[in-house]
Amino acid sequence: MNNLKTEIKEAVENKETMKHVLNYYLVSNKYDADTEFEQIRKQLLITAQKTTSWNETRPVRWIYLEKTLLEEINIGEFVLSKAKILEIAANTNQPISDPDEVEAFLGYYHRIGTYAYFKDLPDCVVMLPQWLANAFRCIVFADIFQDDVSIITEWNQFRTTGRLSENCLDRLFSCQSVEIKEHRDQILALMEKFDIIVRPKIKLESNEIVQESHYFVPCMTRTEDFAKVIGLFKCESKSSWLCLELEFLPPPLTTSLLIAYSRELAVASVVDSTGDNGPVFYSNFALFYLKDAEDEMLLIAAHKNIIQMQVWKRGHIKRSYSSLRQKINECIHRLGRFFQMKLCYKTKLKCSALSLTDCSGMEDIDKFKEETQYFCKIHSGFRCTNEMSSDWIETTLKQTLTKEQINASRMSMITRDVLTDALYDRLAMDSTPFRSRTECDIPYLYAELRRQNRHMPTKGSWGGSLTDIKDKHKKIGDDIERIRLIQSEILHLSPFAINSSRYTDLCRLVRDVAKRMELNNNKNTDYTNDVKDILQQGVSHKQFEEQEKRN
Template structure:
């Protein structure tokens, strides 16, 4: 049931509206199909059916994601007659018919061009260039001549998941998204025999640190998958970078594959990089607590940090791990950003090893939060997902993943009791380093509003009704 819960959460992120109609459902709809009914006799099946229904009700009751569930089916591929499968087919059709895209008017030329794309897919074409696509669009029955009109069609096809297309990578329009997944699998498959590779040292780096070189990418494409990917290596690089599958390390010939970053523990990372030493000054934690945090989200966030900061290093080991990363804020390496993830939380902390550490961290924490906040907004827009979080905070040496303090409570009370340290903390000391910019912006907006009100009545004379 844990996996079912995860998939419901994932689908709920892609709901089409924030609020459902009264007694209505969310789109996209879910039809839950259980198979293997033939493994039970009638009495056992009825018992099992009740168990599953009870588990679903217990897991999803009173949760909005439950409103995606339309129907449940219990089927046997061996014993059930066609009528049972016809009920499922009808349910699929009936629910699809109710979705927003169903029956929506599209230009006839789009439908014909989409049909031509499907023919190319069936003929074994995995990708096509923009020039070739433009030639297809000029077919007499389609007659799309202008590039802008074709781009509109391609953007739509990309958004609904039929193709993968980026306007700045026009030489590679991927007709079959599975082809890109297969290309990615060439680089991460556990069936690769590293002993047979020419670039054995680079292979070791990939396995141990998630770093991959251009040479190893080329060799893996050629040795694992032949020429079908090697011939498109340059464009595949661009697409994989666009999707954060590969991230270029600044001033290096290597890439990072976030999905291949090694595992570690928070305590080990802190010990390796001296976070717990006396000369390390730590800010409070800012914790972004999500209703549902997709596991891949941390990979996207770490990729974003990689493009702006250098990963911290000790003895040629980079601080990039699955769920824990650390980056140098400047070239001195004295100030660093620690980024971590737990089940539903992204937590950040600024640490400093400078002997000239002044009171507080200036605007560093607030600047970083502004960057992260902007990144999340861009991700929501880019992937059209509905995710939300609440701000929590924790003391500098506290556990970021439990017993955190909600921001709204900290702004209401001047003090907060810390369960971990069995003492109180000043509330403002926890949150002020991280929202300095927002507080200043809010004060600035209030001053402007106040000034406008004064300007409307510069003489200070009483207006009607006063």
């Protein structure tokens, strides 16, 4: 136990990360003693009461449906189709006949981890996550085959490269229980959904791009070969490093990030000892070809709690990679939602000549924006500064946007992200949203909240304009109206620009609304931090176009 504690302490070195550790419980993945679980249960109950979803209201008929579904689980039906669930729902004591409500039911229970349900896999709703975990384990922890001589070569290949041959896969499934065997295709589809297995596109040495026919299990691949693997690639120049230093970086996040990139970019490959093309795709680093750029490769690698990115070039091309920076920010934001984690990180840069593991030379990207000189310890001077800023900070495009256009883009981003979150969270506290967050916009959320009529604005009726709401009106309903009106103002901007005096007023307004809403929604400082981030970040041409187009 003490050894494990020390290991955890070493893995989470800084104070920021330590605050995620509440207590230690020792459980085995083979033998589970009830006492430990009872203690965990107690702690969970204490923790749960502090969370925002505690005491949320749900329709009572959902409980009837949950109970009826439990009977299915008890007779060994661990996987049901959505059609079957619709049928069951229509025949409980308190029937649900609206398919949208069943959709909301499944979406909600998926989010809280009771079932596993994906809209695009309607034939496969997993009713018992433990069953799914067992099925996954048969692949990820399949050490039982080590002694099976007939499969030893493929097994070793799997352990070193993560490539799961058809033969290997057959063997793995052949000794599983019947209900795992008969759901083989669905289990594999779910594993792809959960970013556990992937079939990446690989670029061969001949420059041909092929889709891998075998699955890869990136979390299985050994990682100590970074220097060796990377040493096989020659390039003439490299960009400086973009480093995202997270407070806490869970390993599955890195793997999911790499898998997300592999869905869009072709993975570089090396010919391995058996003559096969092995993708450079491991649990904590991967090398991709940038789209439409045959002579540029993108390395993404994690070291400790830092995700790092570097572009490798065949020639000495100079161009800005700030769009890559934007993209990785978006990707991490999306994964944060998927993992239901608030991912906080600082963006830093370091000189191209530094190695992945050398983190002492990192400097905050904001310093570059303020045009502070970067002292490079490798080159003993300041000459790397310009190159680093032109690699990752957009300088040319920024000039083409006017201040008023940047104001409008920022306000639009705040409305679409933070204020929509605030209304959605409000709705989720009052009732059960029938749609997931991504399917909701402000007009929909406003209409729902207004229909439920729990938060009448101070003036005693809904609707009206901003001038109807006085500064002293601080009810939840007043802020719901304010959000609708801000959104409507942004929507009707023509041209898409906001002058500086209006911008100052709007900034004050959204800050106040965000502050009150986060207090009322028990969201700590989530909204005010997000607003602050958006107001401080630069706006790229692409972001401007996106926001303008949406309006």
